[in-house]
Amino acid sequence: MNVQKNPQKPLINYFLIAIAVIILLNVFVYPEIFNQKVTKVDYGTFLTQIEKGNVKKVEILNTKITFTAINENGEEAAFITGRMDDPELVNRLHHAQVPFSANIQSDDSSFFMTILSWMIPILIFIWLGQLFLKNILGNGGNPRQMLNFGKSNARFYANAETGKTFADVAGQDEAKEVLQEIVDYLHNPRKYKEIGAKIPKGVLLVGPPGTGKTLLAKALAGEAKVPFFSISGSEFVEMFVGMGAARVRDLFKQAQEKAPCIVFIDEIDAIGKSRNSITITSNDEREQTLNQLLAEMDGFDADKGVIILAATNRPETLDKALLRPGRFDRRIPVELPDLAGREAILKVHASKVKLGDDIDLNAIARATPGASGADLANIVNEAALRAVKEGRNCVTQRDLEESVEVVIAGYQRKNAVIPKKDKLKIAYHEIGHALVASKLSHSAPVHKITIIPRTSGSLGYTMQIEEDEKVLLTKEQALDKITTLMGGRAAEELIFHTVTSGAANDIQQATRIARDMVTRFGMSEEFDMMALETMVNPYLGSDTRLLVSSETAAKADAEVLKIIKICHQRATEILEENKEKLHTLANYLVEKETITGEEFMDLLAKS
Structure with a gap:
């Protein structure tokens, strides 16, 4: 539907109009501003100047006299004095041969000029006000439209x-x-x-x-x-x-x-x-x-x-x-789409762009659990932009996969310089995640591992993709998720005997899952099926509200900590059992920077 809008004039036009109005006011209403400088003198000085022959021209008005005379510097200047009751003035001027005239219409005290000096500014400001309303309200400048507040904006x-x-x-x-x-x-x-x-x-x-x-x-x-x-x-x-x-x-x-x-x-x-x-x-x-x-x-x-x-x-x-x-x-x-729904949404948006022969929308749908329709539309658009940027005339599967990573983790920081020692720690951290995940029976397969930093602040990440859509979360799956998240920190402790800030996001996710297990999912023996928290808004974020006393909340915190410690210990044991494989895979990742899930599994089988 085409909506026509009134073209808006640039503000410079109104600025120029205002300047023109000010000039007209000064010229016609207050002309003395543009005249030469006028010096006020008393009547006696005026008569003295006549006697000396310095006065060149005189204009007699109703209440004042303006005259041109020679000043102290020998130059002609304008002077003004009040008019006195002097019957001999005309004779003095005639005797001194000074040209003079009387102009009662030019007196500022005249009724006409008084009215003019008031009316013209008022009319001009009304006109400027109408221009302002027309520009701001977009309603043709009709001031009555301003009060039309009750109209719907639908x-x-x-x-x-x-x-x-x-x-x-x-x-x-x-x-x-x-x-x-x-x-x-x-x-x-x-x-x-x-x-x-x-x-x-x-x-x-x-x-x-x-x-x-x-x-x-x-x-x-x-x-x-x-x-x-x-x-x-x-x-x-x-x-x-x-x-x-x-x-x-x-x-x-x-x-x-x-x-x-x-x-x-x-x-x-x-x-x-x-x-x-x-x-x-x-x-x-x-x-x-x-x-x-x-x-x-x-x-x-x-x-x-x-x-x-x-x-x-x-x-x-x-x-x-x-x-x-x-x-x-x-x-x-209107819920978040499932696997079939995501694939259908991708097909709708992909139909509007040129696609290559290698496109597998099902793989992209499986890689984007929890994505909304708007997210999926953005992924397709990002893929199309990437194809144009790289000079291709169609979107490839690689474009779609990269756009998924852009939405999840941000753009690659190609110019980021990471010290070799820190790069090695990042590699061990990510391989720790992948190695632990590969040894757990309820963990999703590894799809990709990278140590290329992203604009989201991530220095690397391990991507896992479920083979099938999961609609329920079992206790075993939740524990395996936490254990996989603990794998990065466990690798740092095992190899470098220290910890880094790289596990901050892992800790946050693990704590959230463990807390949900205890407070909302009834997966704790301590509290059985007792609800300790409730979701404030299921559609906006994950804010929760406590339903129990502070003493019970403290016990829940202890139970969450217990789950995290058990999973942390389990991840450490898995890595200790596969320490040589951890070294081999981490060194390979440092060399390649990015490896696929297939490469990871092949190396894991050979090492």
Whole structure:
């Protein structure tokens, strides 16, 4: 959909206009500023100058006299003096043969000049104000438009102009199936009315960021071929009291005029937060907006074909009144895609770029567990950019693999200089991870090992890729993950008899897994199936909230430490048993800097 915008004039144009206005003011309203310097003198000095013959020209005004005379430097200069009641002045000037004139229209005290000096600046400032409003508000400079705060800022798309259909959405088959029912209702409402069924008034899309909630809403409108209103929750509430409620009213008014249509409110948690958590003194405007939204959803009839869609990644913060039946009747989870979903998403985005013959999207899908649709789109785009940068006309499998590493660990720091001694420590650290992983029965196969530093701060990494999609985590798998993470630090201790900061990220991940085992997964004999923590928000980060006393929390910390120590000891024992292989593989990695999982396994079998 092409949106035409009013061309904005550069600010230099308004700057030049302002300068021109100032010049005109000075020339026509305050001309004395541009005249030569005028010296004020008393009337006696004026008469003395006439007697000496220094006066060259005189102009007599109503209340003052201006004259040109010879100054002390022998040059002509302008002078001004007050007018006195002097009947002999004309005779003196005539006797001294001085040219003189009387001009009562030029007197600044005249009524006309007084009015002019006031009106012209006022008119000019009004004109400049209109130019300013036109530039800032973009509404043609009509000041009355400034007060039109109650108008909704929703972006409007006419029939099928969103440019999206369900064919553009992959990896969310369950969500599309539910939304297809709404499409069918908008196309054939009679069969639903005949049986007495009512379509949901509101549909809430919930899920992590980047999973395609907004895309699903646009695809729904494109499939139904009905008008589509799109607005963000934050656009309702601004600095003026009552604006949010007015915009809600206007949005629903427009929607009912365009019915059947779809209204999409993105990030609805911006206005739909629970009123229990709102501070009345600072968020009263947000509460008014929420109340108006609740009233509008109660006031319209879904049979007219107005469907309200909303999206959020913080459903636990929404007001209970917003989620009750009759408002948002249906809640559709839009989760992170599984293996098949990731491959389908990659196919959709890969269809828009030129691909080589060696492309294996299934391998990329297996290498990106936990990736959202937006992440996968970024990976394909990064691969295309890499292909252009290297002068190729198509994307290869190597481009896709490198783009996965860019998203995970950042770009390669090709100019980074690492001392040989530190490079050797990094190599032992990474081989420690890989060697421990290869000896564990519940660990994912090693895909790649590198000691090339990355922009994320990583000095090297070991990539493991699961052969199959894992939907459950067993206790044995969790312990093997922690043990593998301990392999890097165990190798440093075993070979160099010291520890480095390179294991910081490993320690963080291991602690998180061990804590989840104890507090959330019930994998501890000490606490059995007792929940000690709960997730604050399952879609945004991994923040948790304690459910137990400080004494119990201290016992949980001790249990976490016990698990980590057991896994650390296990990793050390594995490396001690394979110390010669550790030396061989680490030296090979120092020489090559990057080796594949196949190379690693071949060397491990031979050594």
